[in-house]
Amino acid sequence: MVGRLVWLKWRLLVNGVRADRQRAFGLPVVTIGVAAIGFWLAGRYGSAAGEMSARAAGEFTLWVMLVVWLAWITLPVLLFPLDETLDPARFSLAPISRTQLMAGLTAAGLVTPTIVVPVLLLATNVGLFPGPLTALMALIAGGLLLLQFIVGGQTFTALVSLILRSRRGRDLAVVVVSSLGLLGFALQQTIATAVGEYGLAGAVQVYRLSSWWWALPPVAAQQAAVAAAAGAWGQSVLALAISAVWLLLIISLWNRLLLRLVTTPESSPLGGSKRIRPTIADRRGWSPVIVVARKELLFYVRDPRLRMVWTGAVIFLGVIIATLLIGTTQLSDIQRARWLPLIGPMVVIFIGLPVALNQFGWERNASSFLFALPAGPRKLLIGKNLATGTALFLETMTLSVILAWVSGGWATLPMVPPLALTAIGCQLAVGNIVSVLAPLRLPDMGTDLFAQATEQGCLAIVAQMVSFFVIGLLMTLPASAYVLVVQFGQNLNPVVVSLASLTWGAIIYSIGLWIAARVLGKRIPEMVALVQTV
Amino acid sequence: MTENSHPSVWAKGLVRRFGSKVAVDGVDLSIGRGEFYGLLGPNGAGKTTTIKMIVGLLRPSEGTAGINSLDTWRQPLEVKRRIGVLPEEFNLYERLTGAELLDFTSAIHRLPREDAVQRRRELLQLLDLEDAASDLIADYSRGMRKKLALAAAVIHAPPVLFLDEPFEGVDAVSARLIRGLLQQYTARGATIVFSSHVMDLVERLCTRIGIMVHGKLVIEATPEELRQQFGAASVEDAFLEVVGAGDLGEGLEWLGASSG
Numbered sequence: 120m121v122g123r124l125v126w127l128k129w130r131l132l133v134n135g136v137r138a139d140r141q142r143a144f145g146l147p148v149v150t151i152g153v154a155a156i157g158f159w160l161a162g163r164y165g166s167a168a169g170e171m172s173a174r175a176a177g178e179f180t181l182w183v184m185l186v187v188w189l190a191w192i193t194l195p196v197l198l199f200p201l202d203e204t205l206d207p208a209r210f211s212l213a214p215i216s217r218t219q220l221m222a223g224l225t226a227a228g229l230v231t232p233t234i235v236v237p238v239l240l241l242a243t244n245v246g247l248f249p250g251p252l253t254a255l256m257a258l259i260a261g262g263l264l265l266l267q268f269i270v271g272g273q274t275f276t277a278l279v280s281l282i283l284r285s286r287r288g289r290d291l292a293v294v295v296v297s298s299l300g301l302l303g304f305a306l307q308q309t310i311a312t313a314v315g316e317y318g319l320a321g322a323v324q325v326y327r328l329s330s331w332w333w334a335l336p337p338v339a340a341q342q343a344a345v346a347a348a349a350g351a352w353g354q355s356v357l358a359l360a361i362s363a364v365w366l367l368l369i370i371s372l373w374n375r376l377l378l379r380l381v382t383t384p385e386s387s388p389l390g391g392s393k394r395i396r397p398t399i400a401d402r403r404g405w406s407p408v409i410v411v412a413r414k415e416l417l418f419y420v421r422d423p424r425l426r427m428v429w430t431g432a433v434i435f436l437g438v439i440i441a442t443l444l445i446g447t448t449q450l451s452d453i454q455r456a457r458w459l460p461l462i463g464p465m466v467v468i469f470i471g472l473p474v475a476l477n478q479f480g481w482e483r484n485a486s487s488f489l490f491a492l493p494a495g496p497r498k499l500l501i502g503k504n505l506a507t508g509t510a511l512f513l514e515t516m517t518l519s520v521i522l523a524w525v526s527g528g529w530a531t532l533p534m535v536p537p538l539a540l541t542a543i544g545c546q547l548a549v550g551n552i553v554s555v556l557a558p559l560r561l562p563d564m565g566t567d568l569f570a571q572a573t574e575q576g577c578l579a580i581v582a583q584m585v586s587f588f589v590i591g592l593l594m595t596l597p598a599s600a601y602v603l604v605v606q607f608g609q610n611l612n613p614v615v616v617s618l619a620s621l622t623w624g625a626i627i628y629s630i631g632l633w634i635a636a637r638v639l640g641k642r643i644p645e646m647v648a649l650v651q652t653v
Numbered sequence: 654m655t656e657n658s659h660p661s662v663w664a665k666g667l668v669r670r671f672g673s674k675v676a677v678d679g680v681d682l683s684i685g686r687g688e689f690y691g692l693l694g695p696n697g698a699g700k701t702t703t704i705k706m707i708v709g710l711l712r713p714s715e716g717t718a719g720i721n722s723l724d725t726w727r728q729p730l731e732v733k734r735r736i737g738v739l740p741e742e743f744n745l746y747e748r749l750t751g752a753e754l755l756d757f758t759s760a761i762h763r764l765p766r767e768d769a770v771q772r773r774r775e776l777l778q779l780l781d782l783e784d785a786a787s788d789l790i791a792d793y794s795r796g797m798r799k800k801l802a803l804a805a806a807v808i809h810a811p812p813v814l815f816l817d818e819p820f821e822g823v824d825a826v827s828a829r830l831i832r833g834l835l836q837q838y839t840a841r842g843a844t845i846v847f848s849s850h851v852m853d854l855v856e857r858l859c860t861r862i863g864i865m866v867h868g869k870l871v872i873e874a875t876p877e878e879l880r881q882q883f884g885a886a887s888v889e890d891a892f893l894e895v896v897g898a899g900d901l902g903e904g905l906e907w908l909g910a911s912s913g
Contacts, residue, residue, distance in 0.1 A: 407763070487710055
């Protein structure tokens, strides 16, 4: 059965490459890139450890294994689509025991280009411990570490899958992602401060993990090698045993998660309500544009993935506030900058990109329903833009008010609304054109937080980067005018700047809308084919 | 020429290729006002592809199609105002409630608000969806979704209705109501293009039948003509004659032979 699952994973990879040109190009590039990163990391790891004293090197290797393990188990779920990953739920009806399934998934977990990174690191790690017995212990510890990498990753994936399947799954996922993001940021800041203060070798000795080795699975395994190198064979064997116990505990957790994963339905229906609650027709506004905008706004609140996009502002806000509170001295200068509220539109525009650049991708399979209706392309776009613009404007103002409170830049705040509207106009102008030329398919996948079809991954990244650049270019003129006003006093009248900026935004938006509406009118069947998953 | 002098639904030389595969191969159609037209064929025959090309959701490789005097590919909005579509994959907005979806559809079709509210109420009541009207469609069963999609397709009273497997997953009580509703609809002059694999229903409802095989429209006739032409007792038998039904023949003896 293990062989079958390994074969299946391999076939999924190969068939994916065969079926799609982007993937055929992307996979070798990614493999080469990952291998290069793996060699670079392993080289840096080996040389840094080699330059330290034995004691410091031991502590350093414990830290490295902990950080790499955490990155390995979390990053794939948080950053990348996982459609090649074997979803355990698909084996619910197969006559496979959970033990077989877990063994198969573990072995299949090795069939991925990214495995190069831990393998190279672990090989370098074994090379750091000279002497046959010590190297043997490092090798055994390395094997345990590799298993912890794979099993830890699978367990975390299973946990996120379970969270995502619950009714409030994606909201919980936002909390998980936000927490991990903030935790990672705080960890990075703490490490950077400690390394800046004590140097790398000093920092790892001040913040010693060897005191906590038993509490952290990868550290316990690595401690077995470190203790063996120090001649503490008793502790080495104990660390190995504790590491093995950790592995069993993780496997046991994975087993329990799998049990729930293969038997729990994806969602449970709500009970029917007897009375029709007030709906679209019971409220004001009955034109196609208003109704489309209203539908979009309802989806911003109800669609967990869209909700996640908009709550992304909270993450950014958290990071900005955390940066200001615990950041370096240079960052504390920013805290007092009176232009700080003007950052609001920039941050929110960045957050709104996934929606603004993919207005029709979010329709997913319902696109065939929408496009079978007699809605004119221009009205559809304006309705959608109205919703996106409203959400962006509200988020911008909220963020800018908080930034004004942090920086005391209340005087700058009145300039935010015109700047925000200009930026929104420029963003939607570019967004509308990209939305109709290169819509992205957004499949529903159980284990994917930010799911988009992998074959369109490169397209998404390129489209977002180019668009962000173009939006930035379009904003150069108005943004420069605002900077002149804020930084150089009253050289320019703020009212004139605001009016000119709004006019600029309106012109750019109108041009973008005109182009996008003409293209959309001619491309409806292609749009349906591009965004539908069936 | 008046709009009534044109066929309600027409297609001229419709072809659709997917790479080297020809899914629809030169289909010509002419369906008159008030007809209940059954488009039949085995899986992969090209029925859904044909309907998608007529309603404007799939661009033909060759040929064109339309409604009355309108060409789907030249006047898409005008065509869409005159049709209602219940597609095979009835992909609705999962995160709208049933009532919201009907309101959304009415507003896009520019129905007056009062009419929209009244029609929504009547349709939800008729299709036994009143209790679930304020639930998200994501929570609907397959049959409920089908009924809601049908309500969305008829709420603006289109003169032409395209229905792909409208009774799939629908309970017997609702199916009977829907049958009555559709028959009443055509009796008032509307045209229905209907695709189904349930031959009994096709025989009872359709006034004319077209059978597609391998992307070609191989025969068009009334149910009576079809039965007579093939000397068959039912439309199902005639259909099987046309498409060339296979039999089990040799092999598969192992099926059902295992014990335990």
